[in-house]
Amino acid sequence: MNSLFDPIIELQDLTLTYGAEDQAKPALRSIRLSIEQGEWIAVVGSNGCGKSTLAKVIAGLVRPSGGHMICRAERRPAVQLVFQNPETQMIRDTVYEEVSFGLGHFGAAAENIEPRAMAALRRVGLDGRRHARTAALSGGQKQLLNIASCLALKPAVYVFDESTSMLDPQSRQNVLDVVRELHREGRTIIWITQLLDELAWCDRVIGMEDGAIVFDESKQSFFYGEEVGGERTAPSPCEQLGFVPPFTVQTALLLLASGWNLRPLPVSPEELSKAVSAL
Ligand SMILES: Nc1ncnc2c1ncn2[C@@H]1O[C@H](COP(=O)(O)OP(=O)(O)OP(=O)(O)O)[C@@H](O)[C@H]1O
Numbered sequence: 001m002n003s004l005f006d007p008i009i010e011l012q013d014l015t016l017t018y019g020a021e022d023q024a025k026p027a028l029r030s031i032r033l034s035i036e037q038g039e040w041i042a043v044v045g046s047n048g049c050g051k052s053t054l055a056k057v058i059a060g061l062v063r064p065s066g067g068h069m070i071c072r073a074e075r076r077p078a079v080q081l082v083f084q085n086p087e088t089q090m091i092r093d094t095v096y097e098e099v100s101f102g103l104g105h106f107g108a109a110a111e112n113i114e115p116r117a118m119a120a121l122r123r124v125g126l127d128g129r130r131h132a133r134t135a136a137l138s139g140g141q142k143q144l145l146n147i148a149s150c151l152a153l154k155p156a157v158y159v160f161d162e163s164t165s166m167l168d169p170q171s172r173q174n175v176l177d178v179v180r181e182l183h184r185e186g187r188t189i190i191w192i193t194q195l196l197d198e199l200a201w202c203d204r205v206i207g208m209e210d211g212a213i214v215f216d217e218s219k220q221s222f223f224y225g226e227e228v229g230g231e232r233t234a235p236s237p238c239e240q241l242g243f244v245p246p247f248t249v250q251t252a253l254l255l256l257a258s259g260w261n262l263r264p265l266p267v268s269p270e271e272l273s274k275a276v277s278a279l
Pocket of ligand 1: 018019045046047048049050051052053054
């Protein structure tokens with residue numbers, strides 16, 4: 001029987017090789033990962049390191065070549081993935097048909113379909129476009145519609161694969177606000193991104209390189225690395241993975257190097273402001 005404290009998702013020595021094993025190099029290598037119920041994890045890594053493949057395995061869209069995945073979600077659907085490219089997911093003619101399609105497919109009661117579909121469209125600001133043809137939406141609007149279709153289904157685990165990469169700053173902020181709300185409601189979030197300022201709200205960072213998990217710790221350890229005898233050991237895991245830290249972290253690093261003992265180590269602008277005020 002599942003205990004409340006068992007991870008909602010567990011990956012055990014998971015490997016995945018596309019195509020014939022002797023011709024291709026593995027896209028995922030010996031992945032071991034436990035994700036707790038209600039956790040928000042961020043997955044980062046350079047192009048081609050295996051993030052989308054990991055997302056598809058967790059969403060049950062591709063079968064691993066080896067190892068196991070255990071999903072203990074009690075809700076259905078258990079996992080929903082918002083793809084990086086919105087065109088991949090779009091299957092119906094109009095905005096309303098698109099957002100309500102999945103609800104019908106997963107057996108929502110007929111009287112609940114319209115309220116749930118419209119609530120999801122309202123959350124992403126597309127309720128005024130319910131009759132629009134999906135083909136007439138911009139790339140960013142298509143992405144918002146995909147996010148709405150996912151929200152309408154209320155899965156236990158949401159996987160967002162670089163879902164804000166096509167959005168303008170306001171829409172990106174709206175989506176992040178919605179995801180923060182889902183997290184507060186206890187949903188589990190897997191957030192794949194190349195935009196490191198989006199790590200401000202996650203509980204834990206997974207760093208990937210060449211199909212393997214090379215980092216699995218807090219966002220503070222990711223951005224600030226280890227401290228030995230009051231000195232920071234450089235480079236941080238963020239820099240080792242080839243990323244430039246966000247402006248907030250760069251500012252904090254400069255202050256720390258000048259002797260300002262910022263605590264707790266800030267990741268968001270709000271945390272930086274609090275840490276500076278407390279000096
Ligand atoms: N359908 C496929 N067939 C063959 N190889 C694939 C397929 N999909 C991905 N790959 C390969 O698997 C590896 C991992 O790809 P994946 O898309 O998971 O990386 P990613 O980290 O999401 O990259 P990006 O940040 O560019 O989206 C890459 O080498 C890629 O070329």
